[in-house]
Amino acid sequence: MTANHKDMANAIRFLSVDAVQAAKSGHPGMPMGMADVATVLYTKFLKFDPKAPHWHDRDRFVLSAGHGSMLMYSLLYLAGYDDMSMDDIRNFRQMGAKTAGHPEYGHVEGVETTTGPLGQGITTAVGMALAEKMMNARYGDDAVDHYTYTIAGDGCLMEGISQEAISIAGHMKLNKLVVMWDDNEICIDGNTNMTLSDNQCARFEASGWATQQVDGHDAGAIEAAIEKAKASDKPTMIACKTTIGYGAPTKAGTHDTHGAPLGDEEIKGMREGLGWQAAEFEIPDDVLEGWRTACARGSVDREAWEGRVAGIDGEFNRTMSGDLPGGWEDALNAFKKQMAEEAPKLATRQASGKVLEVLTAAVPEMIGGSADLTGSVNTKTPSTESISNTDFSGRYIHYGVREHAMGAIMNGMTLHGGFIPYAGTFAVFANYMMGAIRLSALMEKRVVYVLTHDSIGLGEDGPTHQPVETLAMLRSMPNFNTMRPCDIVETAECWQVALKSDKTPTGMVLTRQGLAPQRTTHSDENLSAKGAYVLAEADGDRKVTLLATGSEVEIASAARDMLQADGIPTAVVSMPCWELFDAQDDAYRASVLGEGTVKVGIEAAMRFGWDKYIGPEGGFVGMTGFGASAPAPELYKHFGITAENAVAEAKARL
Numbered sequence: 001m002t003a004n005h006k007d008m009a010n011a012i013r014f015l016s017v018d019a020v021q022a023a024k025s026g027h028p029g030m031p032m033g034m035a036d037v038a039t040v041l042y043t044k045f046l047k048f049d050p051k052a053p054h055w056h057d058r059d060r061f062v063l064s065a066g067h068g069s070m071l072m073y074s075l076l077y078l079a080g081y082d083d084m085s086m087d088d089i090r091n092f093r094q095m096g097a098k099t100a101g102h103p104e105y106g107h108v109e110g111v112e113t114t115t116g117p118l119g120q121g122i123t124t125a126v127g128m129a130l131a132e133k134m135m136n137a138r139y140g141d142d143a144v145d146h147y148t149y150t151i152a153g154d155g156c157l158m159e160g161i162s163q164e165a166i167s168i169a170g171h172m173k174l175n176k177l178v179v180m181w182d183d184n185e186i187c188i189d190g191n192t193n194m195t196l197s198d199n200q201c202a203r204f205e206a207s208g209w210a211t212q213q214v215d216g217h218d219a220g221a222i223e224a225a226i227e228k229a230k231a232s233d234k235p236t237m238i239a240c241k242t243t244i245g246y247g248a249p250t251k252a253g254t255h256d257t258h259g260a261p262l263g264d265e266e267i268k269g270m271r272e273g274l275g276w277q278a279a280e281f282e283i284p285d286d287v288l289e290g291w292r293t294a295c296a297r298g299s300v301d302r303e304a305w306e307g308r309v310a311g312i313d314g315e316f317n318r319t320m321s322g323d324l325p326g327g328w329e330d331a332l333n334a335f336k337k338q339m340a341e342e343a344p345k346l347a348t349r350q351a352s353g354k355v356l357e358v359l360t361a362a363v364p365e366m367i368g369g370s371a372d373l374t375g376s377v378n379t380k381t382p383s384t385e386s387i388s389n390t391d392f393s394g395r396y397i398h399y400g401v402r403e404h405a406m407g408a409i410m411n412g413m414t415l416h417g418g419f420i421p422y423a424g425t426f427a428v429f430a431n432y433m434m435g436a437i438r439l440s441a442l443m444e445k446r447v448v449y450v451l452t453h454d455s456i457g458l459g460e461d462g463p464t465h466q467p468v469e470t471l472a473m474l475r476s477m478p479n480f481n482t483m484r485p486c487d488i489v490e491t492a493e494c495w496q497v498a499l500k501s502d503k504t505p506t507g508m509v510l511t512r513q514g515l516a517p518q519r520t521t522h523s524d525e526n527l528s529a530k531g532a533y534v535l536a537e538a539d540g541d542r543k544v545t546l547l548a549t550g551s552e553v554e555i556a557s558a559a560r561d562m563l564q565a566d567g568i569p570t571a572v573v574s575m576p577c578w579e580l581f582d583a584q585d586d587a588y589r590a591s592v593l594g595e596g597t598v599k600v601g602i603e604a605a606m607r608f609g610w611d612k613y614i615g616p617e618g619g620f621v622g623m624t625g626f627g628a629s630a631p632a633p634e635l636y637k638h639f640g641i642t643a644e645n646a647v648a649e650a651k652a653r654l
Contacts, residue, residue, distance in 0.1 A: 003290030005219045008043065009035040010276050011078055011287050013247055016070035017270065018280040019092035019099070021261045026093060026101065029257030030068030033216070033242035034151055034182050040222040041180070042075055043294035045230075047146060049302045050080040050295055053109040056320050056417065057305050058298070059146045060112050060128045064121025065153035065182060066102040067259070073099045076110045078288065079295035083109040090281055105415070105443045113415050114443050117435050119159030122179060123405050124439075125150040126169045127412020129177035129235070130397075134367070135418045137392040139316050142308040146176070147230065153182045154192050157200060161435070163207075164405030169235045170208025173389040177235040178226065183216070184244040190255050204237040216240030247274045319365040320417040322446070322502055328362035329496065333524060336492045343517035344488060348510040348550065349452040351488035353378030355495045356422075360384050360395070363499065367413065369397035369423035370450075371406050377424030377452045377510075403429045407436025407449070414445045420499065424450030426458075427509055428467035430474060440505035441479040447505040448498050454484065455604035456639065457513040457551055462629030472608040474507050475578055484509040485528065485576045486535075486553035489519035493528035494576055511551045513632050518553055518574065531581025532573055532592050536560060540569035544650045545594040547573045547613055548602040552641065555621075556602050559646035566647075568654070571597075578609070598653040604641050619649030 012035040020026035031038075047059040063072045070092065076084040084098070088108070091097040098108040102116030112128070115121040129148040136144040156162055169177055181200065185192050201211040210232045214221040222240070229236035245257025249269035262270070271277070278284050309316070318325070335358045346354075360366050360383040368379045380386075385394035399406040403425050410421035430437065430451055440447040451474075456466045474482040481504055483494040491510070498506035518535060519527075527533045532547075536557065544563055548556035556572045563570040573592055575581060581589065593599065593613060600619035601610040607620045614620065621641055628635060636642060 003287040005036070005039060007284070007287045008290055009039040010274050011283050011291065012038060012071060012074040013274070014276055014278070015074040015077065015089055015281070015283070017262055017267055019070050019073070019089050021264070021267060022090060023093040024261060026070060026261065027067040027259050028070065028262055029186070029244040030065055030153060030182060031071035031074065032246045032248065032257065033184050033244045034068070034071060034240070035246070036217045036219055037151065037180055037222055037240050037242070038071055038075055040219055041149060041226065042079060043291070044223055045226050046149065047298055047301055049298035050110070051082070051299065052302055053081065053083070055302050055305070057144060057146050060125070060148045060416065062112055062121045062125040062128070062148070062150040063103055063115055064125065064150050064156045065118070066115030066121060068153070069099070069101060069103050072103050072111060076108065078283070078291040080292045081110050086281055113411070114439055117439070118153070118155040119161040119165070120408055120435060120439060122150050122152045122156050123161050123165035123408035124412040124415065125177060125179070126165045126174065126405070127409035128416045129169065129174040130172060130409060131413040131416035131419055132176060133174065133392040134387065139312065143312055143316060147178060148176060149178045149180065151180050151182060154184070154187055157181065158196065161404045161408065164402035165408070166204060166207045166209065168400065168402060168405060168409070170204070171389060173208065173233065174235045175233050178229045179235070179237045181237055181239050182242055183239045184242045186244045186253070186255050186258060188255060188258055201237070201239055208234060210234040210236045211239065212236065213239045213241065216242035217246065249273050315364070319419070322417070324499060325363060328359065331358055331362045332492055332496055336489055337522040339488045339492065340520055340522040343520045345514050345516055346488055347512055347514050348485055348487070348491050349376070349378050349512060351485070351491040352450065352495070352508060352510050353381070354488065355492045357381045357383070359495060359499070363420065365419050367395050367397065367419045367421045369399050369406065369421070371399050371403045371423070371425040371429070372401045373425055374398070377450055379422065379424040379450055397423070399423060403432040404436060407433035407440070410447045411436055411440055411443070411445060414447055415443070420446055422448035422450055424452060426465060427451035427454040427470050428465050430467070430470055430507065434473070437480070437505065438477065441477050444479060444503040445505060446502050449505065449507045450510065451507050452510045453512045454509045455511070455551060456623070456627040456635045457511055457604060457632045459512070459632040459635065460629050463626040466627035468605050468623045468626060471509065471603070471605045474509070475609055479504055481506045481577050481579050482509060483507065483577050484550035486550055486574050487515055487518045489517070490528050490574065490576050493526045496526055497529050497577070497580070509550065513551065515551055516554045518557060528576045529580065530584055530588065531577040531579065532575040534571055534592055535574040536572040538569035538571045539564055542569050542571050542594050542597050543654065544568055544570040545573055545597045545599045546570060546602060546646060546650070547575055547599060549575050552602040552604055555641065555643050555646060558643035559650070562643060562647050563650060568650070570650070598650050600646055600649045602641070602646055604636070617653070619653055621646045621649055
């Protein structure tokens with residue numbers, strides 16, 4: 001007996017409701033409603049091979065509505081991924097299970113990105129689709145020719161990031177991106193008419209998308225819609241009219257199915273109504289065979305692709321694997337030596353730009369960009385020509401004023417493979433893209449956030465643009481390196497660490513104002529790689545340790561000179577990256593911090609976090625509130641971030 005579409009879709013529905021019921025928590029309604037759409041997509045269109053989940057030219061599928069994770073897990077099991085068993089389904093939402101409450105990248109094969117925070121998935125999918133275009137421009141159709149599909153819900157489209165994503169995808173004409181909107185008119189609180197009256201099709205069309213509307217339970221209509229979408233010269237949104245909780249006898253179409261188990265009686269009635277006779281967590285043999293046979297077709301495409309790319313440029317496999325090219329560190333070290341000798345006075349944003357000139361020439365997979373601040377954040381180099389919607393061969397993306405989307409798109413690019421993305425904005429606007437930054441860290445992806453104008457030192461733009469709290473926020477993020485270099489040599493070292501950190505994203509926090517050089521003696525060793533080091537040791541038995549980052553290191557150096565002149569042996573510690581310093585052994589950290597010495601921290605930001613190094617009784621020279629609008633030198637004097645105050649803080653504790 002051959003399985004029909006109805007039974008194959010119902011397999012998703014019952015795996016989902018059974019898993020949620022067993023877990024006593026979860027979201028069954030969306031998987032029940034979108035089961036028909038997902039079945040058509042996976043069995044008739046999605047180009048993938050469950051036995052080779054990392055095949056580079058596979059289609060990407062993103063479940064943006066990540067709360068409906070059982071749709072994803074059901075698909076992986078039914079499709080035949082070796083990494084998803086029925087026991088994994090049974091253990092949905094349990095400690096240590098692959099089947100987490102929301103799909104998590106790296107936990108199970110076939111999950112292309114972590115989703116759950118609404119709007120992130122659709123935006124990450126834009127990054128994947130953009131990466132496909134850019135890789136295709138480099139290697140051609142034989143190597144790179146695939147689509148990106150995503151299922152998004154009402155909540156995804158409500159989030160502000162979605163409009164940023166929709167806008168840039170339409171502008172870039174990402175025609176191999178297909179969004180299937182679960183148009184069920186239900187949100188957690190009830191009907192969506194409580195909160196919005198948007199015409200979503202008109203919204204997408206206004207941003208340059210093609211749109212269609214289909215019955216999300218009509219397999220033939222869904223198939224025709226996807227066929228049409230694949231032939232479009234624009235990205236496509238398919239509005240799939242569905243019933244949330246489809247098949248539930250009393251709860252279908254209501255918010256009661258959104259985020260809670262259906263209950264034994266409702267599931268019993270659902271089995272009767274849909275004619276599903278299998279027991280819980282049981283899939284009839286013919287249905288499972290139908291799924292496995294349909295999803296095995298991708299092996300033919302994969303084998304043909306392997307034949308086509310057998311002789312392709314080795315750079316393709318290297319970049320897709322994430323390996324760095326040879327020679328780039330030699331080029332960077334030569335530059336570092338030159339800068340130590342020349343000792344230029346530069347803002348670290350300018351220093352970063354000069355470092356990037358070296359790196360982008362040596363590492364061709366580096367892709368730059370900015371949120372409409374290219375001239376300020378210095379992220380474009382002679383090696384990075386701009387891409388456009390007619391030419392994707394370049395290496396620079398103009399994201400527009402779309403910081404949050406910029407972060408998520410970079411996540412999508414690195415998840416796709418082939419690129420190391422970096423992009424810039426002002427540090428204060430890290431607040432706007434924290435959702436994406438957090439997912440970079442959670443997914444362990446190499447993304448570099450260039451965050452300039454990093455303190456009150458940006459001056460006249462005033463407190464709205466002065467990120468006094470942002471460093472503390474970034475430093476609190478697990479698996480995220482916050483780099484704040486003090487001069488061009490440290491900047492080069494921090495970039496070196498960022499490129500080598502293949503499982504950790506980086507925030508490159510940089511100044512607007514020029515800084516005096518601190519590292520004028522070359523060392524082949526990357527001193528910044530340990531997070532903190534003694535920049536200038538005390539002349540004599542150390543009594544005071546001045547600890548500083550970035551632009552305040554020069555203040556610490558001036559304070560040291562004053563203290564030494566007064567007969568107080570003082571060391572300066574530069575701390576470009578707290579996270580790396582914390583990873584060092586106890587002996588190294590003790591040697592740097594100077595046990596038994598008076599400690600004073602100096603940073604044009606809030607004290608929050610500093611007590612870990614200076615102790616609660618240590619001195620601190622920094623901010624206690626928001627900044628003000630004035631030239632930078634006046635602001636430093638006004639807020640007391642001076643060498644004189646650092647000296648006073650030290651002497652008061654001797």
